[in-house]
Amino acid sequence: MSQDPVEIDSTETNGAGPVQVQAEATQEIEPSILTALPHYLPLGVFPLILLAALWGGWWLLPPMVFMSLSWSFDRVFGRDGRIMDPWKTPKHRLIWHNLPVWSWAFLWPPTLVFGLWQILVADPFVWWQDVVLAIILTMEAQAVFVVGHELIHRRTTWERRIGEFLLSSASYPQYATEHVYIHHALVGTPYDVGSAPKGESFWRYMPKEIVSNLVNSWEVARERLARRRRTMWHYSNPFWRYGFGVAFWYALVFWMGGIWAVPVFAFLGLSCVFSMKISNYFQHYGLRRVRLENGRWEKIMPRHSWSADWKFSNWMLFNAQRHADHHAVASRQYPLLQVSLDESPELPGTYSDMMNIVLKPKKWFEKMDPLVDQWRKHFYPEIDDWSVYDSPLAAKRPDAFDTIVEIFGAAPRLAKWIERNPELLDNLQEQEFLDLDLPKGFEQDEEFESIARRGLARVYWTYEMGVQEMKDLIVELPVVDAKETAEIVRNWSNDKVFQIGMHVMRGNLLPAEARTALSNLSEASVSTVLASVVADFGERYGTDSVGEVAAVFLGDLASR
Incomplete structure (x- = not known):
């Protein structure tokens, strides 16, 4: 199995213009201890720690030195391109490739405990050595999400549980639920907070992604239990495992170092999460699945994830760079991930390059936005306006x-308004609006349908809903002063x-009719507020103090 080299447009970091980068052809390999051997490199850090x-x-x-300089070896070893045939490779032949993953998972907890023991209990070093050792543990702990991510996608229960326990050591076990059941299902859509839209900086992305991860994972767990008619207190709720896992680590840290050690350990976990969110951010930045005519989102394809295929990083990160194929086939184990060059x-x-520029939004946008635009032109040449995405x-x-797509395409001013006030969209579900906005296609005769749609809205907003009727509605609103x-x-x-604006956009009201409705609305609103101001002034200072009040109007309202 092989693929021909393809040319991929890229852009230099300094924005000098597009350059051509040629991806290497793939080479098929067989699973063996020799092909698995490079993936044992991540284990080399444990004896050093x-x-x-x-x-x-x-x-x-x-x-x-090992953890700081190892990423520079990507340029030395170059690109990878080696793949296995996932359809011809049985899982039992991957034993040599799975051993380093399992070994890392079993070596990390005792290594972390021993390191914490040396810092918090034995304390054989001077303070600065404790700090350096803590930094070393924090740097290695970032691999928790690499190995944990691999394991939570496995089919065997024991592997998934180990993955959850590893994530608990970083204070982030709910990732196991959110990532599998939300991110993989909704990636590349507005529903997935983990898929950063074009123009959103990492600093805006990270806090909302962390919050949504916790909230949405809880909601998914609740829904899954409800479908089986179980309460959140049922033992099968994964948050019991998550809670016990996190409690174990924090109780251990508290026992070893007291209360001051708890925030230090929390900072270690936050550092791991921070690193993971950086990779989450750039793995899907700006890539969107398109909404189809039937209302569904297009199928998840390799085009919806950014990938890389550097040899040394593949060895150290268990092929995590091949993110596109991982999303295309989420259950595929890391040795079987493909390189989708085309x-x-x-x-x-x-x-490493990406992580260095993600934290600098201006530099990031200069680097990536042109590539996102190229991606859109290449895969979706029929779409000219991506503003809604x-x-x-x-x-x-x-x-x-x-509805947002409809507004962005037909009414730019309304689009800017709802961007500032998204709660306005709730009005489209009000019965007052729904009763006047007849569904399209209810009548075979398009002209008759248009007359009927316009007739309802016109009668309501220009005859039935006059100034006095609006005042009567406003009076019913509960107010104090x-x-x-x-x-x-x-x-x-x-x-x-x-x-009213939506009715105009959909052709239910003519502009002249809308002006009448808006003038009525303005008169009713201003007169109501003015009367309330006069009454409030009289209550505070006495009715004798109330003089005459004038209001100045412009436009159509001024002619009344």
């Missing part, structure tokens, strides 16, 4: 995506203005 924790001093240097967009550098509004209100009246009336009138 052990020696550093035992002796300190100069022994702290080797693991620091389908997946390729990152313009190594994972890039808008934060689509991420905030994915339930109203079709003039200030609250002004606030509530403003929100109420904004809702009505948005409804």
Whole structure:
């Protein structure tokens, strides 16, 4: 199995312009101890950490150097391109490839415990050596998400449980639920907070992704239990395991070092999460699945993930760079991941390169946005306007995506308004709006349908809903004083203005009819607020103090 080399457009970091990068052809290999041997490299750091924790001093240097400089070897070893045939390779032949994953998973917990013991209990070193050892543990702990991620996708229960326990050591076990059941199902859509839209910086992305990860994983667990008619207290709730796992680590840290050690351990976990969120951010940045005419999202394909295929990183990260194929076939074990040269967009550098520029938004946008545009032109030449896919509004209100698309395409001013006030979209579910917005296609005669649609909205907004009728509705709103009246009336009138604007956009109201409705709305709102201000002033200072009040109007309202 092989693929011909393809040319991939990239852009230099300095924005000098596009350059051509040629991806190497793939080479098929067979599973064996020789082909698996490079993936044992990540285990080499454990004896170095052990020696550093035992002796300190100069022994702290080797693991620091190993973890700090190893990523520069990507340029030395070059690209990989070696793949196995997933359809011809039985799982039992992957034993030599699975051993380093299992070994790392079993070596990390005792290594972490021993390192913490040396720092918090034995304390044989001076303070700066404790700090360096803590940094070493933190750096190695970042691999928790590499190995944990691999294991939570496995089919065997014991492997998934080990993956969850590893994630607990980073205080982030709910990732096992969110990643599998939300991210993989919704990747590349506004529903997935983990898929960063074009133009969103990492610093805006990270906090909301962390919050949504916890909230959404809890909601998914609740829904899965509800489908089996079980409560959240049932023992099968994964959050019991997550809670016990995190409690174990924090109780251990508290026992060894007291209360001050707890925030230090939490910081270690946060550092791991921070590193993981960086890779999450650039793995899907700007890549969107398209909404089909039937209302469904297109199938997840390799084109919806950024990938890389550097040899040394593949060895150290268990092929995590082949992210596109991982999303295409989530259950595929890491040795079987493919290199989709003709389908997946390729990152313009190594994972280390990406991590260095992600934290600098201006530099990141200069580097990646042109590549996102190239990707869109290549895979979706029929789409000219991606603004709705890039808008934060689509991420905030994915339930109203079709309506947002409609507004962005037909009414740019309305689009800007709902971007600032996404809650306005709720008005489209109000019965007042639904009763007037007849569904398209209810009548075979298009002209008759148009007349009927316009007739309902026209009668309602220009005849039935006059100034007095609007005042009567406003009076029913609960208010305390003039200030609250002004606030509530403003929100109420904004809702009505948005409804009127939507009717105009959909052809239910003519502009002249909308002007009449808006003038009525303005008169009712202003007169109500004005009356409330006068009444409030009279209550505070006495009716004798109330003089005459004037209001100045412009536009159509001024002619009344």
